[in-house]
Amino acid sequence: MADSNSRIAWHRVQLKKNRAALKKLEIARFTTGHDRIGETQKAIDELSRKLAESEKCISAYEQQTRRPLGTDFRSLTNVSWGHWNAHTNGQR
Numbered sequence: 001m002a003d004s005n006s007r008i009a010w011h012r013v014q015l016k017k018n019r020a021a022l023k024k025l026e027i028a029r030f031t032t033g034h035d036r037i038g039e040t041q042k043a044i045d046e047l048s049r050k051l052a053e054s055e056k057c058i059s060a061y062e063q064q065t066r067r068p069l070g071t072d073f074r075s076l077t078n079v080s081w082g083h084w085n086a087h088t089n090g091q092r
Contacts, residue, residue: 011054022047
């Protein structure tokens, strides 16, 4: 999916990169079991903060630009319901 907004595209790349880094840190934390003075936890907290920030930015953009799904009453009144039957299994 290509974004016309470069800021949103950047956040999507960061989201992917930070999720991979977070996964790697969490795996390392449980496999080695050694954490030097909480450095791993600090890094995990920082990545979690960055993930939340990117998700919030992307979500706000999508809410502003995404088209509605068309399930409001006015959209549904324009559909021809005369040939629709739930029990036909696609046969007419």
